[in-house]
Every structure is written in structure tokens, then in C-alpha cells.
Amino acid sequence: xxxxxxxxxxxxxxxxxxxxxxxxKECGFCIEFCPPKVLExxxxxxxxxxxxxxxxxxxxxxxxxxxxxxxxxxAIYGLRVPVESPAATASAAxxxxxxxxxxxxxxxxxxxxx
Amino acid sequence: xxxxVPFNPVEPFLRSERMPHIWCSGCGIGTTVNCxxxxxxxxxxxxxxxxxxxxxxxxxxxxxxxxxxxxxxTHGRAIPFATGLKLANPELTVVVYSGDGDLxxxxxxxxxxxxxxxxxxxxxxxxxxxxxxxxxxxxxTTPVGATATTAPYGCFERPFNxxxxxxxxxxxxxxxxTAYHVRYIAHSMAEALRKKGFSFIEILAPCPTxxxxxxxxxxxxxxxxxxxxxxxxxxxANTRDLNLDFQGEITLGKFVDIERPxxxxxxxxxxxxxxxxxxxx
Amino acid sequence: MxxxxxxxxxxxxxxxxxxxxxxxxAIAAGANFAAGYxxxxxxxxxxxxxxxxxxxxxxxxxxxDELASSIAILGAAWGGAKAFTVTSGPxxxxxxxxxxxxxxxxxxxxxxxxQRGGPSTGLPTLPAQADMMQARWGSHGDxxxxxxxxNSPQECFNLMIDAFNxxxxxxxxxxxxxxxxxxxxxxxxxxxxxxxxxxxPRRYTSKAPSEYLPFKPASDDVPEMARVxxxxxxxxxxxxxxxxxxxxxxxxxxxxxxGRLVGKIRxxxxxxxxxxxxxxxxxxIVLVAYGISSRVALWALQKAREEGLRVxxxxxxxxxxxxxxxxxxxxxxxxxxxxxxxxxxxxxREVERAAAGRARTILVPHAGGAVHPPESIxxxxxxxxx
Ligand code: SF4
Ligand code: SF4
Ligand code: SF4
Numbered sequence: 001x002x003x004x005x006x007x008x009x010x011x012x013x014x015x016x017x018x019x020x021x022x023x024x025k026e027c028g029f030c031i032e033f034c035p036p037k038v039l040e041x042x043x044x045x046x047x048x049x050x051x052x053x054x055x056x057x058x059x060x061x062x063x064x065x066x067x068x069x070x071x072x073x074x075a076i077y078g079l080r081v082p083v084e085s086p087a088a089t090a091s092a093a094x095x096x097x098x099x100x101x102x103x104x105x106x107x108x109x110x111x112x113x114x
Numbered sequence: 115x116x117x118x119v120p121f122n123p124v125e126p127f128l129r130s131e132r133m134p135h136i137w138c139s140g141c142g143i144g145t146t147v148n149c150x151x152x153x154x155x156x157x158x159x160x161x162x163x164x165x166x167x168x169x170x171x172x173x174x175x176x177x178x179x180x181x182x183x184x185x186x187x188t189h190g191r192a193i194p195f196a197t198g199l200k201l202a203n204p205e206l207t208v209v210v211y212s213g214d215g216d217l218x219x220x221x222x223x224x225x226x227x228x229x230x231x232x233x234x235x236x237x238x239x240x241x242x243x244x245x246x247x248x249x250x251x252x253x254x255t256t257p258v259g260a261t262a263t264t265a266p267y268g269c270f271e272r273p274f275n276x277x278x279x280x281x282x283x284x285x286x287x288x289x290x291x292t293a294y295h296v297r298y299i300a301h302s303m304a305e306a307l308r309k310k311g312f313s314f315i316e317i318l319a320p321c322p323t324x325x326x327x328x329x330x331x332x333x334x335x336x337x338x339x340x341x342x343x344x345x346x347x348x349x350x351a352n353t354r355d356l357n358l359d360f361q362g363e364i365t366l367g368k369f370v371d372i373e374r375p376x377x378x379x380x381x382x383x384x385x386x387x388x389x390x391x392x393x394x395x
Numbered sequence: 396m397x398x399x400x401x402x403x404x405x406x407x408x409x410x411x412x413x414x415x416x417x418x419x420x421a422i423a424a425g426a427n428f429a430a431g432y433x434x435x436x437x438x439x440x441x442x443x444x445x446x447x448x449x450x451x452x453x454x455x456x457x458x459x460d461e462l463a464s465s466i467a468i469l470g471a472a473w474g475g476a477k478a479f480t481v482t483s484g485p486x487x488x489x490x491x492x493x494x495x496x497x498x499x500x501x502x503x504x505x506x507x508x509x510q511r512g513g514p515s516t517g518l519p520t521l522p523a524q525a526d527m528m529q530a531r532w533g534s535h536g537d538x539x540x541x542x543x544x545x546n547s548p549q550e551c552f553n554l555m556i557d558a559f560n561x562x563x564x565x566x567x568x569x570x571x572x573x574x575x576x577x578x579x580x581x582x583x584x585x586x587x588x589x590x591x592x593x594x595x596p597r598r599y600t601s602k603a604p605s606e607y608l609p610f611k612p613a614s615d616d617v618p619e620m621a622r623v624x625x626x627x628x629x630x631x632x633x634x635x636x637x638x639x640x641x642x643x644x645x646x647x648x649x650x651x652x653x654g655r656l657v658g659k660i661r662x663x664x665x666x667x668x669x670x671x672x673x674x675x676x677x678x679x680i681v682l683v684a685y686g687i688s689s690r691v692a693l694w695a696l697q698k699a700r701e702e703g704l705r706v707x708x709x710x711x712x713x714x715x716x717x718x719x720x721x722x723x724x725x726x727x728x729x730x731x732x733x734x735x736x737x738x739x740x741x742x743x744r745e746v747e748r749a750a751a752g753r754a755r756t757i758l759v760p761h762a763g764g765a766v767h768p769p770e771s772i773x774x775x776x777x778x779x780x781x
Contacts, residue, residue, distance in 0.1 A: 018122060025139035028335040033294075050139070068122060069152065069296040072137060072144025072334075077122040129630075132641060162626040167470070178630055178642060183623045185473065186632035186642075187466060188496050194430075194463035198470025198478070199623070201454050202428055206474070206624050227459040385449040394402075394452040 013080040015063030017055050023075035024052035030067035030076050036060040039067065127151035127161075129181050136175060140334020142293035142319025143173050143240055147180070149296050150211070150238070153303030164207045164307075167196040169216035172246035172321070176211040190220030193228045196235045204378060207236070207307060214241040214255040218274055222254070229283035229312045234376040236306045236313045239276065242321035250324030257360035260329050278353040280314040281370050287313035288353065288370035292341035293320060295366060302368060311376050318364065331361070397596050399425045401589040403451035409584045413551040413577040414439035416584045417507060418447065420555025421479055423586065425594050426505075427453040428476035430467035432460055435519040436575040437483040437509035461486040465493035469502045473623055473631065477559060477597075479505035483575075484513050487526055488533070494568050495534030496633045498656060501566035501610070501618065503597065505558045508570060509578040510686075510737075512763035522575035523763025524686055525738035530570050531715050537653050539660035541667060542570040542715040544685040548582045554712070560595040561667070565659060566617050572714065574737065576687035576766060604628065610652075611638040616659035664716040671710040674700070678707030680779050681725055681754075683746050684735040685711050687766055692735045695772035702773075704780040714742065722749035731755040731779045735772055737763045755779070 017039070024046055030053050031039045038060040041051040053076060055061060061078060068077030128151070137143050154161065161182060168177035170189035177184035183206075187195045192210045200208045210217070217225055217239050228235065244262055245251040252262035255276070256269040280288045287309045289302045299317060306313035320326055320337035331337060341364065349367040356365050375383070385393040404423045411419070418440045421429070429448070431441035441455065448455040454476075458464040461482055468478035482490060487508045497504050510526050512518025526533075530542045541561050543554040551573060558569040600607050600619035609629040612618050621627035634642035635649045660667070671689075673696065675681065680699075684692035689710040699706040709725070711718050722732070722745075731754055734743040739760045747756040759775050761767050 020122065023134055025134075027140040027333075029140075029145065029338060032335055032338070048134075065123075066296070068124070069148050069300070070145055071148065072141055073134065074122055074124055074128060074144065074148065077124075079123075129641075162628075163624050165623060178632060181628050183628055184630045185470070186630070186634065187469075188492055188633055191462060191466040191493075194458060194467045195470035197456070197458075197463075198428065198430065198467035198472075198476075199474040200470075201456065201467075202471035202474030202476035202478070203623060223459050224463055227463070381454075389449055393449050395449055 012083060013063065014083055015061035015078055016081050017061050017063070017067060017076060017078045019052055019054070020075045021052040022047045023073045024050050025073050026050035026052070027072060029070040029072065033070050034067055035064060036062060124148055124151035127154055127181055129179055132179055135179055137172060138323045140320060140322040141172070142242065142317075142321070142334065142337075143176065145293045145296060146238070146240055146299060146317050146319060147176060149299040150180075150303055152300040153307060156300065156304040157307040159207055159307060163205055164209065165199060166209045166211055167192045167199065168210070169212040169221060170247070171213040171216045173211065173213035173240040174216055174247075190216055191224065192216065193221060193224040193235070193237065197228055197233050200233060200235055201378065208234070209307070210235055210237045212239065213246065214239055214243070214276075215245045215253045218276065218279075219254045226279070226283040229280055229285045229314070231377040232284055232286060232311045232374055232380075234311055234378060236309070237315070238303065239314065239316050240319050241276065241316050242319050242325055244321055244325040246321050246324055250328055257358055259360040260325070262328065273358065275353065275357045276316045277314070277356050277369050281353045284312065284374070285314045285370060286311035286372050286374050289314075289368040290316040290318070290356065290366050292318040292345055292364060292366065294338045294341035295345070298366070305368075305371075309371075311374055397594050399423050399589050399592055399594055400451070404586060404589040404592065406586050406588045409586065410581060411548060411584050412439070412579055412581045413545065413548040413573060414509065414579065415443050416548040416552040417555050417571065417573065417578075418443040419584070419586060420552040421505070421559070422447060422451055422453070423552070423589070423592050424477065424556040424559035426477045426479055426559065428468065428471040428478040429453070429480060430456045430458050430464040430471070430478070431481050432458055432464050432486060434461075434483045434486040436511055436578055437481045437507065439578070440481040440507060440509070461489035462493070465490035465506070466496070468504050469493060469497055469500070472502045472504050475622060477503070479507060481507040481509070483509045484511045484517060484519065485515065487529065491529070491533040494540070494570075495536060495538060497568035498534070498538035498540070499633050500631050501656070502568070503562040503566055504568050505555070505562055506568060506570050508572055510572065510574040518764045520575065521764045522687055522766065523737045524574050524688060525741065525763060527572065527714065527736070527738065527741040530572055537657060539567070539657050540570060540715050541565065541567055541660065541713065542572050543712060544572050544714045545577055546686050546689045546710065547577065548580060548584045550712075551577065552584050552586065556592060556594075560593070563595045563597055564617070565663070566598070566620070567660060570715075572686070574686045608638045609640040610636060612655055612659070616655050616662065660716060665720065667713050667716055668718045668721065669712040670718050670721055671712060673708040675707035675709065675725070677705050679705040679730045680707070680776055681729050681732050682706060682708045682735060682772070683711070683722075683732050683742070684708065685714055685742070688735045688737055691766050691769055692772060694769045695735075695776060698769065698773045699776040699780070702777070704776055706776055706780070711742075717742070717745045717749070719745065719749035722746055723751070726750040726753035729754050731757060733757050733759060733772070733775055733779060735759045735767060737761050737766065
């Protein structure tokens with residue numbers, strides 16, 4: 001997990017994207033509809049022979065989670081993380097950042113896009 | 115740099131042990147399930163009290179992938195199953211999630227009658243204009259001119275206009291989206307989850323394996339681009355005007371959102387009025 | 396065991412027909428949901444239920460067709476209700492898929508078929524017993540069924556309660572196979588006090604969701620059910636499924652599941668078997684008949700006895716599983732079975748199979764539309780006895 005991304009000093013949040021590579025079926029939805037276009041297909045293959053996406057512009061991800069909404073295979077999602085508290089803490093503990101309440105949806109709404 | 119984590123935020127709504135699912139690459143069904151998970155979260159409904167009912171077909175598999183009490187029923191009969199479930203257990207929020215062939219062809223009779231009665235169920239219809247699981251046969255939604263394995267020279271039957279069918283049958287909530295319009299879908303689903311009465315959401319979704327490939331329309335992504343470019347949102351549009359032509363313009367929006375007593379309410383009212391204290395309901 | 400709600404049970408002596416008695420049996424069994432589609436000659440059952448339901452805390456819905464009725468009851472059953480549907484003739488054909496779905500998903504429920512003449516529209520207002528094999532084999536695939544055949548309004552009441560109890564005990568669809576004559580025959584029906592009616596409650600699990608597997612059988616091969624809406628998040632499918640309830644396309648899963656679905660009934664065939672027997676002690680010829688035909692056969696028995704023929708009667712009350720053990724025993728010592736049924740040969744095949752050549756099996760057929768002229772049976776008895 002990297003520290004707060006450089007070059008975004010004024011921002012309280014940064015975006016992070018999480019990819020479960022082996023679930024990806026290479027449809028390209030996430031890459032196409034990512035508003036800042038920060039995803040590309042990886043050159044690597046996943047276990048099923050598909051090229052999953054990779055984040056090519058780390059600073060550009062806003063954590064809007066549109067990739068997460070589009071992905072038909074539940075293989076990717078984005079998260080807005082307060083700069084001082086990395087999301088990985090919650091993730092590593094096995095707790096869903098969205099969970100059972102609406103806070104996740106608020107976050108999704110803040111992300112802009114369509 | 116991204117971090118590999120073993121789940122994503124929809125995970126609590128999924129039966130993760132059943133992933134990967136059976137849907138093809140670029141199939142739109144999974145995208146709508148994502149939206150549904152967000153809608154469930156937004157609705158704040160207790161998940162234990164949400165039950166999902168599907169029929170048969172590709173979309174019929176949705177029930178099996180959602181971490182809810184779930185029922186994968188017989189072909190075309192999700193709605194009457196859901197009707198029995200809801201009447202027997204009114205505290206459940208009952209969602210029917212199925213495809214156009216299942217709900218509108220073999221299940222069409224149940225669809226119109228449940229709407230007429232205003233059974234308090236939410237019906238999500240993934241419309242990909244074709245039979246998926248059985249291999250690309252013509253459906254009552256296939257646009258005139260589109261080909262299918264059982265319409266090899268092109269469909270020559272007029273398809274149903276589903277929002278019009280739903281509204282004229284009595285639905286209290288009617289909306290149409292495409293799989294491209296994810297935030298609208300999630301919002302609409304959340305609205306329907308809170309709505310009392312027969313609520314209907316049609317979602318156009320790519321079936322790249324059968325519909326798009328056979329009709330030389332590209333893959334799932336190409337279809338999503340098409341939806342993006344050729345859809346117009348006209349909330350409150352007259353549902354009569356919502357016919358879908360082959361590769362024509364697509365009108366989207368929320369068309370109906372009215373109040374009407376549900377089946378259980380009209381039943382209770384009638385019995386109380388006629389039977390008074392003899393009514394044991 | 397528990398008892399039904401006292402206020403719902405019309406305890407006392409009544410004069411009512413079989414259809415009305417079947418409805419009261421359902422209410423006494425605790426049925427609180429029915430869905431139906433009108434069809435002669437069964438309709439009085441749901442007409443009565445429609446009028447009684449709001450008075451006893453039950454729900455009735457007339458659906459758009461038999462397909463809808465037969466699955467609405469399954470939705471209701473999973474919603475926690477004790478549910479049944481009622482039909483005849485063509486409607487029974489339409490319900491077949493959901494009898495199979497109920498067997499596959501182990502949904503407790505009761506289907507009533509008041510049999511009329513067929514095939515197709517046939518004789519809507521007249522009796523037949525020609526759906527007996529359809530009852531057993533009508534839905535596709537391998538499964539077992541429990542079916543009961545009443546021969547009086549009183550028995551329509553009694554067997555309806557048994558049907559519900561069997562459906563709960565074995566988590567299997569149970570069929571009440573009436574016929575038009577019994578359905579429309581009016582006789583004395585005694586409804587006992589509620590506390591004398593034994594009800595088998597649904598087999599709900601007491602396990603926590605984390606320990607519960609929806610289709611893992613208990614010791615008697617029958618899995619416990621979970622209540623919907625209680626956090627079990629269980630899955631029910633008509634696809635071949637494993638103990639989690641998840642679809643599996645492996646032959647091993649199919650073998651385990653179908654083997655258990657069939658086995659849970661076959662292993663209890665002796666517990667399920669119920670017959671009425673008359674004058675079998677010295678019988679050389681055994682009449683085998685069920686439903687209305689058993690009453691005609693009894694008349695023939697008495698006539699034949701007057702003529703000195705040693706005739707007895709075996710009446711299967713539970714027709715499926717078929718009482719083949721009893722037939723096998725009798726076949727060792729009797730000369731012949733004479734099967735009287737309102738069809739061109741259905742249960743006679745079972746009798747013949749169980750008799751396995753040890754005794755002759757003769758059918759007295761009738762295409763339905765009326766009951767057998769009793770003399771036609773006596774004539775056969777004379778021939779066999781001579
Ligand atoms: S979270 Fe938003 S910005 Fe980040 S990769 Fe996903 S779609 Fe792109
Ligand atoms: S949307 Fe999902 S399945 Fe499609 S390419 Fe992106 S990660 Fe892969
Ligand atoms: S066949 Fe079509 S509808 Fe079915 S999973 Fe594949 S793309 Fe989706």
C-alpha cells in the first residue's frame with residue numbers, strides 16, 4: 001500500500017482501485033468508462049487466460065467506483081480513501097467498506113460520472 | 115499501484131463461494147447485479163427480510179448468486195411463486211429478477227395479472243432481446259429485423275413494449291434503463307425497493323454471445339457504447355411511445371410512479387368492510 | 396404433534412359432500428393458503444375455502460391458471476404457510492411441472508385432484524379414475540409421490556389431514572386423488588374437536604445459520620427447513636443441487652440427490668401403507684379397488700358371497716406408495732385378484748407386478764362417465780370362481 005499520492009496535497013481524499021484479477025473476463029467496461037481513463041489492460045494473463053485491467057495512472061484515480069458499478073464480474077472496485085487512513089486497513093480485516101449501510105453509496109455518488 | 119484484496123464492496127451481497135459466475139464476458143447481467151447490491155445498501159432494508167425469486171435462463175441465475183433467501187423457480191413462474199411468498203409472509207420484500215423470455219413470453223400471463231392485482235413485488239427484467247441460455251432463439255422482445263436462431267431470416271413479429279405493457283396492466287412504478295446507465299439503475303432499484311406495489315424496471319443489457327454476435331453488433335463493450343450514444347432520458351414519457359426498433363433510438367427514464375392500494379390492502383379492506391369483526395386477517 | 400386452531404375447526408356432525416369435506420379437512424389440518432383455478436368437478440373445494448379463508452385467518456387467491464396456482468402454493472409454503480391447490484382433469488396436466496418442482500425442492504404441499512373423465516376435456520362433470528398413473532409418473536424425471544384415495548366424504552376430510560401431515564413429515568408433495576363421485580356424494584361427516592386432531596408441524600431447524608445446510612438430510616433422509624426471513628440466506632432451486640442447495644451438474648450430485656428423494660419415501664413405504672380389508676380371511680378371489688369403485692366392488696362382493704364365492708376386498712387408501720407387500724403376501728394364497736377401476740388399466744399393472752404370476756390378475760375396466768354396473772363385476776367374479 002503506497003503512502004498518500006504525491007501531487008494532490010490539497011485533497012483530503014485519494015482514489016484507490018482494487019482488482020481481483022482472476023475474476024476478470026476482459027470485457028473492457030471498466031477501462032472504457034473510467035472517467036479519468038486511468039485503467040488499461042494488463043499484458044499479463046489471469047488464471048483463465050484473460051487480461052485484467054491495471055491502474056496506469058495512480059494519481060488519476062478518483063475512487064469514484066464507476067469501474068465497480070460496471071464490472072459484470074465483481075472483479076474491480078474503486079474507493080475514496082481519506083489521505084490519512086488507508087482503506088487497506090479495513091480491507092485486510094475482511095470488513096467490507098460498503099457493508100450493509102448506505103455510506104458506500106454516498107461515496108459512489110460523490111464520485112461523479114453519469 | 116493497486117492492491118489485491120479478496121473481496122469488493124458488493125461481496126456481502128454475493129455468494130462469493132459461487133464465483134466466478136456462469137455469465138459470458140461482456141454480458142450485462144452482472145453489471146445490473148452490481149447496481150442491485152448498491153440499491154440494497156441504499157435502501158437500508160434489513161437483508162434478512164429481502165427474498166429474491168428468479169425463473170429460468172441466464173438472468174434466472176441471479177437468485178443463486180445473491181446472498182439472500184433465494185428461489186430459482188420454474189420457467190416463467192417466478193411471479194406467481196413470488197405472489198405466494200409475499201402473501202404468506204408480508205414482511206418480506208420480494209424481488210423477482212429474471213429475463214425477458216422468462217417474464218414476458220412463457221410468464222407473460224402472470225406478469226399482467228400480478229400487475230393488475232398490484233401484488234407488492236418488484237420485478238426487474240433484464241431484456242437482451244433474445245433467449246440466452248437456450249442458445250439465441252427469438253423472443254417476444256426481439257426487434258423486427260433482428261435475427262435469432264429460430265428467426266434466421268430476421269424477426270417479423272412485433273415485439274412487446276414492456277413499459278407500456280406494465281403500465282396498462284396496472285404497475286405503479288415503471289422505469290427503463292440500459293446496462294450503461296448504472297447509477298440510474300441503482301437509484302431506480304432503490305426507489306422500487308421502497309415502493310409499495312407492483313414495480314417494474316426493464317434494463318436493456320448486452321448478450322454479446324448470442325444477440326450481438328448473431329446480429330453483427332460487436333461485443334458487450336460495443337453495445338454499451340451504443341447505449342451511451344443512442345439513449346435519451348425522458349422521465350414521464352408516454353409509455354405508448356417506447357417501442358424499440360432494431361438499433362434505433364432508446365428512450366429511458368422513469369415513466370410511472372403512482373400510488374394504488376396493493377393486493378393485500380384491497381383484500382384486507384374488502385374483508386373488513388364486509389365481514390367486520392368476523393374477519394380473522 | 397400439535398392441534399389446529401379451535402375456532403377454525405367446525406367440530407360436530409355435518410351433512411356435506413366430499414368436496415366441502417376436503418376443504419374442511421384442509422382447514423382442520425391448519426392450511427392457511429390456497430390458490431386455485433376453477434375447474435369442474437373440483438371447484439367447490441376452493442369456493443368453500445374462498446368463503447372460509449378470511450374467517451379463519453387464511454388466504455385464498457384465484458390465480459390466472461393452474462400453472463400459477465400450483466407454484467403460488469409453493470411460494471406460500473416457503474413463506475411459512477401450509478398450502479394446497481385443487482384441480483381436475485386438464486388442470487392436473489398443467490400442474491405436473493410443479494409437482495416435480497415441489498418434489499425436487501422438498502416443499503411440503505398438497506395437490507387435490509377430483510378426477511373426471513378424459514383424455515383432454517373428456518367428461519367434466521362425470522367420474523373417472525384415469526389419472527392414477529399420471530399422479531405417480533406425470534412430472535418428468537425420477538421422484539416418488541404420496542397419493543391418497545378417499546371413498547367417502549368422511550374420508551375426504553380425514554385424508555386431507557393425513558395428506559398435510561405426510562407432506563410435512565416427508566417434505567414431499569402429497570396428492571389427494573378424489574373422483575367426481577366421491578367429491579359430489581353427500582353423507583354424514585363428523586369433524587372431531589380440534590384437540591383430537593393431530594397435526595405434524597413443519598420441520599424447522601433449530602441450528603444457527605452458520606451450522607445449517609438446507610439440503611443435508613436428517614437421520615430419516617429428510618432435511619430440516621429454515622424459516623425465510625430469519626437470516627439463513629438459503630437457496631432453493633429446481634436444478635440438481637448439493638447439500639448447500641447450490642446447483643451442481645455432476646452425476647455424483649444427481650445420484651446422491653435423486654437417490655435420497657426416492658429413498659426417503661421408499662424406505663418408509665411400510666409406514667405409509669394403509670389399506671382397508673374386508674373378508675380376506677378365507678378369500679380365494681380378492682377384489683382390489685379404491686375411491687368410488689371400492690364401494691361398487693363391495694356391493695359385488697356381497698352379491699358374490701351370497702352365491703357362495705369366497706371373495707374379499709382390498710382397498711388401498713394410500714395408493715402411492717402402492718401396497719405391494721400386502722399384494723405379495725395375498726398372492727401366495729389366493730387364486731386371483733380382480734381389479735375394479737374407472738380406467739382402462741392403471742393400478743392393475745401394479746397388482747400384476749406385485750402378484751408376480753403367483754395369482755391371476757384380472758381387470759374390470761370402465762372408461763368413466765359412470766361407475767361400474769355392479770353386475771359386470773359379479774359376472775367376472777363368477778367366471779374366475781368357477
Ligand atoms: S475508481 Fe473511478 S477513477 Fe478509479 S479506476 Fe475506477 S472508475 Fe477509474
Ligand atoms: S469490467 Fe471487470 S471483467 Fe470487465 S475488464 Fe474490467 S475488471 Fe475485467
Ligand atoms: S448467453 Fe448472453 S445473456 Fe447468457 S450469459 Fe452469455 S451473454 Fe449473458
